[in-house]
Amino acid sequence: xxxxxxxxxxxxxxxxxxxxxxxxxxxxxxxxxxxxxxxxxxxxxxxxxxxxxxxxxxxxxxxxxxxxxxxxxxxxxxxxxxxxxxxxxxxxxxxxxxxxxxxxxxxxxxxxxxxxxxxxxxxxxxxxxxxxxxxxxxxxxx
Amino acid sequence: xxxxxxxxxxxxxxxxxxxxxxxxxxxxxxxxxxxxxxxxxxxxxxxxxxxxxxxxxxxxxxxxxxxxxxxxxxxxxxxxxxxxxxxxxxxxxxxxxxxxxxxxxxxxxxxxxxxxxxxxxxxxxxxxxxxxxxxxxxxxxxxxxxxxxxxxxxxxxxxxxxxxxxxxxxxxxxxxxxxxxxxxxxxxxxxxxxxxxxxxxxxxxxxxxxxxxxxxxxxxxxxxxxxxxxxxxxxxxxxxxxxxxxxxxxxxxxxxxxxxxxxxxxxxxxxxxxxxxxxxxxxxxxxxxxxxxxxxxxxxxxxxxxxxxxxxxxxxxxxxxxxxxxxxxxxxxxxxxxxxxxxxxxxxxxxxxxxxxxxxxxxxxxxxxxxxxxxxxxxxxxxxxxxxxxxxxxxxxxxxxxxxx
Numbered sequence: 001x002x003x004x005x006x007x008x009x010x011x012x013x014x015x016x017x018x019x020x021x022x023x024x025x026x027x028x029x030x031x032x033x034x035x036x037x038x039x040x041x042x043x044x045x046x047x048x049x050x051x052x053x054x055x056x057x058x059x060x061x062x063x064x065x066x067x068x069x070x071x072x073x074x075x076x077x078x079x080x081x082x083x084x085x086x087x088x089x090x091x092x093x094x095x096x097x098x099x100x101x102x103x104x105x106x107x108x109x110x111x112x113x114x115x116x117x118x119x120x121x122x123x124x125x126x127x128x129x130x131x132x133x134x135x136x137x138x139x140x141x142x
Numbered sequence: 143x144x145x146x147x148x149x150x151x152x153x154x155x156x157x158x159x160x161x162x163x164x165x166x167x168x169x170x171x172x173x174x175x176x177x178x179x180x181x182x183x184x185x186x187x188x189x190x191x192x193x194x195x196x197x198x199x200x201x202x203x204x205x206x207x208x209x210x211x212x213x214x215x216x217x218x219x220x221x222x223x224x225x226x227x228x229x230x231x232x233x234x235x236x237x238x239x240x241x242x243x244x245x246x247x248x249x250x251x252x253x254x255x256x257x258x259x260x261x262x263x264x265x266x267x268x269x270x271x272x273x274x275x276x277x278x279x280x281x282x283x284x285x286x287x288x289x290x291x292x293x294x295x296x297x298x299x300x301x302x303x304x305x306x307x308x309x310x311x312x313x314x315x316x317x318x319x320x321x322x323x324x325x326x327x328x329x330x331x332x333x334x335x336x337x338x339x340x341x342x343x344x345x346x347x348x349x350x351x352x353x354x355x356x357x358x359x360x361x362x363x364x365x366x367x368x369x370x371x372x373x374x375x376x377x378x379x380x381x382x383x384x385x386x387x388x389x390x391x392x393x394x395x396x397x398x399x400x401x402x403x404x405x406x407x408x409x410x411x412x413x414x415x416x417x418x419x420x421x422x423x424x425x426x427x428x429x430x431x432x433x434x435x436x437x438x439x440x441x442x443x444x445x446x447x448x449x450x451x452x453x454x455x456x457x458x459x460x461x462x463x464x465x466x467x468x469x470x471x472x473x474x475x476x477x478x479x480x481x482x483x484x485x486x487x488x489x490x491x492x493x494x495x496x497x498x499x500x501x502x503x504x505x506x507x508x509x510x511x512x513x514x515x516x517x518x519x520x521x522x523x524x525x526x527x528x529x530x531x532x533x534x535x536x537x538x539x540x541x542x543x544x545x546x547x
Contacts, residue, residue: 040305040307042305042307042310042311043305046248046303046305046311051248051303051311051313052248052303052305053215053245053248054247054248060214060215081378081379081417082417083419083420083456085456085459086417089273092270092272092273092546093266093267093270093273095173095175095207095209096175096177096205096207096221096267096269096270096273097239097258097266097267098207098209098219098220098221098239098240098241098243098257098258099243099258099266101173101209101211101217
């Protein structure tokens with residue numbers, strides 16, 4: 001069953017445009033309530049910096065990150081153009097100036113996945129692997 | 143102002159006590175953060191920010207903030223702040239910022255309350271020194287003497303972010319509000335010093351004004367408006383910004399006994415920032431074009447100019463290094479100090495040139511210590527009252543320990 005799911009997942013990626021969502025070996029995933037199916041790389045950055053706060057239907061975006069690790073570092077440098085340190089500094093600035101509340105963060109992908117599955121509008125990232133059925137993959141346009 | 147503070151206290155208590163019976167929705171999560179720092183500064187010559195020649199521990203910042211999302215797209219926050227920086231602050235407790243923030247559309251949000259002023263790259267976070275490598279922001283663009291003009295305003299601000307697709311994106315802030323400037327403000331004292339220097343150059347008798355300085359007796363609320371545009375370019379990590387302020391205040395001055403209007407035609411800052419990996423490059427240029435109108439006499443220009451360029455580098459998880467060089471001119475058309483000499487002062491009151499080296503040690507995620515040295519030529523940013531016989535070349539050393547959570 002698991003093997004079939006993995007095969008189906010990779011065929012799904014090929015159909016969607018494999019190259020456009022995997023070049024950082026990372027998947028952007030959302031809660032199933034999110035109606036968007038794809039997003040530009042620039043909007044990914046704007047979401048994680050708190051500048052884009054709504055999905056295309058106007059519903060609020062809830063941003064989730066990992067605390068540390070290679071996936072976190074890879075995602076930040078590839079999509080947000082910041083090191084994990086400067087990403088953290090960006091949100092500390094928002095805290096002391098009152099201009100934003102930092103994203104909720106989790107130590108493990110398992111925790112992150114569970115939160116995204118349970119919270120409407122949530123978005124986060126995991127390493128490239130078949131995601132659970134209770135979240136969906138958001139395609140990142142080049 | 144009193145009513146604003148009362149409202150803020152009531153709102154804070156509302157958050158802290160939170161009687162659950164009045165809520166028909168989930169109690170919102172409250173985020174609490176804060177910071178605390180203690181520093182020391184010492185100058186080889188001249189008095190800077192107070193009695194620096196003897197060395198001073200009057201150098202601290204304490205802040206705590208509470209933020210909560212009340213409803214979808216509606217947020218409230220407040221920061222209580224106290225600081226001591228030599229002759230400024232003296233650990234008076236103040237509301238640093240407190241506002242409601244409604245952000246329904248990505249391209250348009252609105253904030254109402256006391257809001258940090260958008261000015262340059264770093265003004266909003268000027269009191270949170272753990273966010274940067276140097277202890278002092280470059281004083282040539284962020285002078286402590288005009289902090290009151292720049293730190294925060296009470297009013298309304300529109301803000302947002304717009305994607306330009308392949309061109310990057312634009313962030314904007316536009317505001318209108320008022321400022322409260324203390325009657326003994328060093329900014330006003332210095333401002334009238336520059337007016338008097340120009341008056342002397344034009345043959346006007348200013349009595350015993352120089353070099354003692356004047357005291358501003360009374361300032362009415364200062365109206366101010368402005369904004370900031372930041373272009374986050376398609377070049378990864380490169381941004382360009384432009385800040386603009388405009389305002390007006392009525393001032394009654396002791397010593398000359400006249401009423402005057404202080405008008406800020408414009409304060410502008412042009413900013414460039416490039417962040418690449420562990421490197422950060424910044425450059426900013428600031429000008430102030432203001433005037434003091436004295437009914438029956440004339441209008442005296444008050445113009446400032448300052449700029450700097452700097453680089454920061456994160457050498458490791460523990461060590462960060464920075465260096466910047468800047469210049470500041472209180473009367474930009476008199477960069478050689480001729481007007482100051484004509485008023486009986488040394489020419490090097492007409493500028494301040496500052497080369498700074500800084501190192502920051504990140505002891506852990508919450509604790510950092512910093513050390514820096516300034517090599518300074520001129521005393522254009524020093525109080526004339528405290529430095530009637532200043533030396534031209536001097537050094538300033540600072541150290542600081544900062545905790546944040």
